[in-house]
Each structure stands twice: as C-alpha cells, then as structure tokens.
Amino acid sequence: MTINENIENTQSPRISVAPMMDWTTRDYRFFARLFNPNIMMYTEMVTTGAILFGGAERHLDYNHEEHPIVLQLGGSNPKDLATCSKMAQDWGYDEINLNVGCPSDRVQNNKIGACLMAEPDLVAECIAEMRNAVDIPVTVKHRIGIDDLQSYEEMLHFVDTVAKTGCDNFIVHARIALLQGLSPKENRDVPPLRYEDVYRLKQDRPNLIIEINGGVKTFAETQQHLQHVDGVMIGREAYHNPYLLAEIGQLWNLDAPNRFDIMAQMMPYIAKRMEQGAPLSIITRHILGLFQNLPGARKWRQALSGGNAKSLKDVETALINIQEAMQRTEDYLKEKQDDLAAN
Structure with a gap:
C-alpha cells in the first residue's frame, strides 16, 4: 500500500496516536506503525523555537515508514508558525497540527498550548498564516475549555473563530484544563471527561471534521465514539498496550499481525x-x-x-x-x- 493510499484511508475514519512528550518519538512511531498502516502518527509537540534555533534536522527527522505522519507545532507567533509549517511540508510531513491543549506551566509561560483557548483571534491568525504557507492540511488540537472558559458555548465560539480561516479539522480533548489549579498530570485525569460536548460540536457543525481524544482504551470504545464523531485519537493506552492499534485494524478489515x-x-x-x-x-x-x-x-x-x-x-x-x-x-x-x- 502506498503512502497516498494510507493517507486516503485515514480520512474515514480518522484514527490517530496522540502526540505525547518523551513517548511518541521516532522510535516509538516506527514500532507503532508495524501494528496498523492506516493510523495517523503524531510527533511529540515541537516548539517553533526548537526548530528555528535548535536544529531543524534534529526535530523534524523521521523514518519514511512512519507515514502518514503529522507534525504538532507549539507556538503563538504567526510568522514563526508559518515558517515552520513550510519547513515541515518541505520535509515531507503529511499534516501540521497546532497545539492548543497542552496545560504545562512551561508552555503557558511561552504562550503555547491550552492557554491559547483564551485568545481565539490569535489562534485564528496563526492558523491563517500556516494555511497560507502550505498546501498540506493544518489542524488544531484543543481542550473543551480552560479555567473560567468552561462552557460549551465558549468552546463553540473558539472553534467558529478558527474555522473562519478555512480550517475544518479539530481534535478535541474532552476535558477542560485547569491551568491555575492542577499539574499537567492531574489535567490528564482529574477534570471529568465530557464526551457529550464533543458529540454536540459535531452535531452543531456537521461540515467540520471533529475527532475526539481522552480516556479511550478499547476497540469497543473507539467504535462507540465513531457513531458520533469523525475520528478518535488514542493517547497513553496506545503506548502501554500498542496491540490495541492492531485490534483497531478491524475498521479496515485488516488481519491482526502476530x-x-x-x-x-x-x-x-x-x-x-x-x-x-x-x-x-x-x-x-x-x-x-x-x-x-x-x-x-x-x-x-x-x-x-x-x-x-x-x-x-x-x-x-x-x-x-x-x-x-x-x-x-x-x-x-x-x-x-x-x-x-x-x-
């Protein structure tokens, strides 16, 4: 199967392995790809500063076998994000994703990650510049809310603002992030999952591609989510139990590898x-x-x-x-x- 055929297969449904710092390295991605040829692989989040000033090859290189592969960028400077997006396209990446979901203090201080949900106009400006710089898809991964912005209506406003740029693909982590009260680890577990908010987003915006992320651990759960949304992003379970990726191959009638x-x-x-x-x-x-x-x-x-x-x-x-x-x-x-x- 060719790379282009793999990318086409990921469109329906879209199943992906979430970007996870220190986990979704090129070594893990090569390993994970052996379980399923159709799942989208995400890099760890890479900041624009790391690419521009820390060595592009070090941060952008990957194995050819990893396709289809998405580069997740962290940043909030539209020009820098556009420059890095163009570099990623030239490097051969299949998609680019902007991180608007990471809750760590370090990235908040640099105006990266979930804190950007409070600035939808800035995110829209970033996405517009990125889209203008490349021909490959540009997507957004975000939370359902942060701190005092926890309502469905506020999330919908964020999505609508960004969607005006032409971006039509949103990966939604179905938890809020409490940036002032919880650690990054706690933000992965403590806020309750609100899958219904993501389902509702797809119902209200059927023209958008909506993928769900958060707490998915089984093939049965993946199937359940796909009754409501266009795709499922799997996080830590894909790392701790990678054979789950082979089981998900049933969606494409693939034989499970030994x-x-x-x-x-x-x-x-x-x-x-x-x-x-x-x-x-x-x-x-x-x-x-x-x-x-x-x-x-x-x-x-x-x-x-x-x-x-x-x-x-x-x-x-x-x-x-x-x-x-x-x-x-x-x-x-x-x-x-x-x-x-x-x-």
Whole structure:
C-alpha cells in the first residue's frame, strides 16, 4: 500500500496516536506503525523555537515508514508558525497540527498550548498564516475549555473563530484544563471527561471534521465514539498496550499481525539505530507493552527495562522466554479443557 493510499484511508475514519512528550518519538512511531498502516502518527509537540534555533534536522527527522505522519507545532507567533509549517511540508510531513491543549506551566509561560483557548483571534491568525504557507492540511488540537472558559458555548465560539480561516479539522480533548489549579498530570485525569460536548460540536457543525481524544482504551470504545464523531485519537493506552492499534485494524478489515512477527521487523531497526549510536535502552523502553495482558508480559518488561538489556542477544532471549511462557500457558489451558471434556 502506498503512502497516498494510507493517507486516503485515514480520512474515514480518522484514527490517530496522540502526540505525547518523551513517548511518541521516532522510535516509538516506527514500532507503532508495524501494528496498523492506516493510523495517523503524531510527533511529540515541537516548539517553533526548537526548530528555528535548535536544529531543524534534529526535530523534524523521521523514518519514511512512519507515514502518514503529522507534525504538532507549539507556538503563538504567526510568522514563526508559518515558517515552520513550510519547513515541515518541505520535509515531507503529511499534516501540521497546532497545539492548543497542552496545560504545562512551561508552555503557558511561552504562550503555547491550552492557554491559547483564551485568545481565539490569535489562534485564528496563526492558523491563517500556516494555511497560507502550505498546501498540506493544518489542524488544531484543543481542550473543551480552560479555567473560567468552561462552557460549551465558549468552546463553540473558539472553534467558529478558527474555522473562519478555512480550517475544518479539530481534535478535541474532552476535558477542560485547569491551568491555575492542577499539574499537567492531574489535567490528564482529574477534570471529568465530557464526551457529550464533543458529540454536540459535531452535531452543531456537521461540515467540520471533529475527532475526539481522552480516556479511550478499547476497540469497543473507539467504535462507540465513531457513531458520533469523525475520528478518535488514542493517547497513553496506545503506548502501554500498542496491540490495541492492531485490534483497531478491524475498521479496515485488516488481519491482526502476530506480535513475534512485529519483533522480527523491529530487530533490524534496533540494530540500525544502535549502529547510529542510539543506546539500546532508548529504543526498548518503547516496546515494553508489546505483550501487555499476556503470560510472561511482566518478565518481558523486566528483561528490557532499566537498562537490563545490554545487547540484541538479550532482546532475543527475552523473546524466547515469553514465547515459552505463552506456550506453557497454552498447554496448561488445553490440558484443563481436555480434563473437562473427559469428565
């Protein structure tokens, strides 16, 4: 399947892995892509300053296999955002997304993230400049509200203001962000999920592409959301239990890949990255959840975490061990079934 066909497939439905700082690195994205060819991959949020003054190659490079891939930008200077958007297009990104949802103190101080929901006109100016600079889609990821701006009507005003630029794709984290009272971690869990606000937004603005984000953990939940919105963005669950991405392949009638086949594809990549000087632990930390909820999963995590794996041979040994654990469990269950049948 070509890159363009993958991008076309993501339009209906649009399923994506959320941008997550320190998690959705290029190593994780390569790994996650092996589970499903159609899901949109997002980079970590990259600030305009990091690209313009911290080395474009360092922040923009990705593996060809990651397509379709979206660069998420953090910033509030329209000209800088436009410049970085043009650079991203030239680099080969498929979409650009503006972060209007991150609640951390650090980004607030630089007028980045969720605090921008209080300035819809500025966000609209930023999006207009970005759209004028590129031919690829520009989207917005935002919260349903912040601090004193918590009503549905205020969120709708934000979306309508930005949509006047021609932007028609909004990814909505279905929680408010309390920028003055909660930590970034608490803002991911404490404010209650208000999915109905996102559903209502799609009902009121059917011409817009509305994607929902927040608390999605299963294929069944993904299917439920798709009855109301155009797409689903999955966050931490896609990292801790990446096989969920394979299960979601049912939306496209894809055959679920075998976990050991995925590792067979991953091993040459790990070897290549190590040749480039990447420490093994930097890569293996992203694959700890491969066997989540299966026999031997804990030993797999223990073998690869905390720098325990020193070489590719250690990874291969961990694979053999978990395969044996799964086989022992399968033999045990078969024995039990045979005993029940005999009785």
